[in-house]
Amino acid sequence: MASRGDVLLRFLSSNQFENPRDEAVVDDMVRYVIYNAALILGASFVIIFGITVIFGGNVVRGTLDLALGGMCVLFIFLLRTKVPFVVSAVIPLASFGALCVVLVASGGERGFAGLWIYSFPILVIFITGLSVGTILIGFVLAALMVVTLIPGLAGFSYTLSIAFRYICVYLLVVVLTIVYEQIRVMKDRWSKQLTVRLKVERDLINAMKDNLKTGLFLMDKDFIIQGSYSKPLEEILGTDEIEGKRFTDLLSASIKAKERDTLEDYFNMVINRSFDVSMLEEINPISEFSYLDEISQKLKTLRTSFAAVDQGSGIFFVLGTVEDVTAARELQKQLEEESAKREEEMRALFQVIQVEPRVFGDFIEDTEYEFNRINETLKNRSISARDAMVEIYQSVHAIKSNALILGLENFSAKLHELENSIRTYRDQIDISFEDVLHVTVELERIMKEKDKFRDTIAKIEAFKVSAGSNRRQDRHVLIETLTRACEKAATAQEKKVQFIVEELDGSILETGPRRVIKEVLTQLVRNAVYHGIETPEERKKQGKDPEGKVRLVIKNETGRIHLKLSDDGKGLNFQKIKEKALKQHLFKNPSDAENPNQLLQVIFAPGFSTAEIADVHAGRGIGLNLVKERLKDLRGSIKISFEPGKGTTFNLYIPIKEESVLAGPPVLDKAS
Numbered sequence: 001m002a003s004r005g006d007v008l009l010r011f012l013s014s015n016q017f018e019n020p021r022d023e024a025v026v027d028d029m030v031r032y033v034i035y036n037a038a039l040i041l042g043a044s045f046v047i048i049f050g051i052t053v054i055f056g057g058n059v060v061r062g063t064l065d066l067a068l069g070g071m072c073v074l075f076i077f078l079l080r081t082k083v084p085f086v087v088s089a090v091i092p093l094a095s096f097g098a099l100c101v102v103l104v105a106s107g108g109e110r111g112f113a114g115l116w117i118y119s120f121p122i123l124v125i126f127i128t129g130l131s132v133g134t135i136l137i138g139f140v141l142a143a144l145m146v147v148t149l150i151p152g153l154a155g156f157s158y159t160l161s162i163a164f165r166y167i168c169v170y171l172l173v174v175v176l177t178i179v180y181e182q183i184r185v186m187k188d189r190w191s192k193q194l195t196v197r198l199k200v201e202r203d204l205i206n207a208m209k210d211n212l213k214t215g216l217f218l219m220d221k222d223f224i225i226q227g228s229y230s231k232p233l234e235e236i237l238g239t240d241e242i243e244g245k246r247f248t249d250l251l252s253a254s255i256k257a258k259e260r261d262t263l264e265d266y267f268n269m270v271i272n273r274s275f276d277v278s279m280l281e282e283i284n285p286i287s288e289f290s291y292l293d294e295i296s297q298k299l300k301t302l303r304t305s306f307a308a309v310d311q312g313s314g315i316f317f318v319l320g321t322v323e324d325v326t327a328a329r330e331l332q333k334q335l336e337e338e339s340a341k342r343e344e345e346m347r348a349l350f351q352v353i354q355v356e357p358r359v360f361g362d363f364i365e366d367t368e369y370e371f372n373r374i375n376e377t378l379k380n381r382s383i384s385a386r387d388a389m390v391e392i393y394q395s396v397h398a399i400k401s402n403a404l405i406l407g408l409e410n411f412s413a414k415l416h417e418l419e420n421s422i423r424t425y426r427d428q429i430d431i432s433f434e435d436v437l438h439v440t441v442e443l444e445r446i447m448k449e450k451d452k453f454r455d456t457i458a459k460i461e462a463f464k465v466s467a468g469s470n471r472r473q474d475r476h477v478l479i480e481t482l483t484r485a486c487e488k489a490a491t492a493q494e495k496k497v498q499f500i501v502e503e504l505d506g507s508i509l510e511t512g513p514r515r516v517i518k519e520v521l522t523q524l525v526r527n528a529v530y531h532g533i534e535t536p537e538e539r540k541k542q543g544k545d546p547e548g549k550v551r552l553v554i555k556n557e558t559g560r561i562h563l564k565l566s567d568d569g570k571g572l573n574f575q576k577i578k579e580k581a582l583k584q585h586l587f588k589n590p591s592d593a594e595n596p597n598q599l600l601q602v603i604f605a606p607g608f609s610t611a612e613i614a615d616v617h618a619g620r621g622i623g624l625n626l627v628k629e630r631l632k633d634l635r636g637s638i639k640i641s642f643e644p645g646k647g648t649t650f651n652l653y654i655p656i657k658e659e660s661v662l663a664g665p666p667v668l669d670k671a672s
Helices: 004-012 021-056 060-077 085-106 110-129 130-149 160-211 232-237 257-272 277-282 326-353 357-379 385-405 407-426 434-465 477-493 508-512 513-530 537-542 574-583 588-592 597-604 623-633
Strands: 214-218 288-293 300-309 316-324 496-504 548-556 561-569 637-643 648-657
Touching: 004 021, 021 085, 021 110, 021 637, 060 085, 085 110, 085 130, 110 130, 110 160, 130 160, 214 232, 232 316, 257 277, 257 300, 257 316, 257 434, 277 300, 316 548, 357 385, 357 434, 357 477, 357 513, 385 434, 385 477, 385 623, 407 434, 407 477, 407 623, 477 496, 477 513, 508 513, 508 548, 513 548, 513 561, 513 623, 574 588, 574 597, 588 597, 623 637, 623 648
Parallel strands: 496 548
Antiparallel strands: 214 316, 288 300, 300 316, 548 561, 561 648, 637 648
């Protein structure tokens, strides 16, 4: 239902405008309102004057007043028809001007009746505008000058002084009215231009607000979101129920209660402008946070910023911006992963190219051999899951040891992680299918790493061939491998150790079990450096050379291969072995702890080590166990001799013909 104000406005504007409050028609509507008001008031006054004048005895002038009043009423109705506004306005205004001139000429009421003429410029300019109004004002001015300056024309005698006053005041009203109208027109023009500019800016802001991917919103001091938020905010927060909600409530599923209190304290600091803008940006507790979309149950990464906005009268709101940066963060994560992957590949390549190709080829061959052993173990349905884990553990340890020797740190680290998993499964009472599957998947991943090594070394070899490289291998692959093993272990332990080959029968490596020989000697060399050779400081205190010695002999001895590895370290510490074995409950009979041969069997048990800390290099208790199992496969034997403070010697015997010797447990040499 229309209000009284709207009804009155439509009446005074002659109901010519569909939307009287439209800024585009305000100027024309004002003219209608002023003209209607002037006609209504003019008709009322003139009719009253006409009746008064007739009763006063002046019938002619009274009749003229009544006729003018009737004409005003007529044009009130004409304004509500299709008759052009100018036509409806000019005739009554010209008649009113003529009446004003007649009043001046008649000099009624001792000349005061003519004062109506001063209202003419105001009415005519406000109603018809400057162009038409100026013409009508000119005609009235000319008539005023004629009746006041030419003697005898007016019924009232005007002196020259009074005539000039009439004319000058009329001109003053005209000038002031024209100036006012001109200023009003200019102001309206500027106002329209400003309105247009503001509308363009408002439309631009609205377009930006609704089309940018950033959510914008205002919230009051109670953190309630106002209605003027941007459309993307609904998509970002995953809900269209935003207006009137507390912003902190919308985040309830994504932040903890304590974090919510902190956030509300922060918003209060923003509203109160407790710190400068840069400081507030730095301490924003949700500058970037994980947001749970409760409808889609998707986890998003949102970035926010907040600033105080003055709404007038000292009332401040918080302007918040929210941006969904999930895709950007995922892309960044992918780029970082790709970068890390490329960096890892470059490190691996750098490690590979420093290894002599024949040595590296030997490593690849031995690694594939161990993987084949693992595959056979996994296929063997007659073996228990725990025994399978023990054998896989040995093979993985062997591969890791060889990788460490060659300086393949990244590859060794992955194998070390796999060792951790296998050791955990091995120590479980029940090993599930999922456990075995996990190990299998990890092995497959490491196999792919090994294949990359093969491709890399193939490219390097191809490059060397194309470049005409004929560099020869001066030392045997086995000696190179064992020398590297000794150097790597010594560096890791901060020891000084020299590896010496005293005797080497090359035919044994050509016809014998080369792979097993290399594998067991690698473990024994590492064992000698880690557990046998002392630090330079300890050796000096004992009067020894700071640099320890590890010596190797490989020879053919009456139908069997004899491997002898000795060191000049501290020898076996049976007391320490005994304490560790008792702690791990490795003896079935406690009296076995006093038997040297039983103690000797303990050091070859899986998982036993005298090292205090296990790391990627040692302490797993798998090295000597691997030696024992590999010799057992070849029906070989082990004899150990040692002298406390002087060193330890491992004598390994491998039959050239497998059936010639039965395998036996490691024993102490009588010389010990």
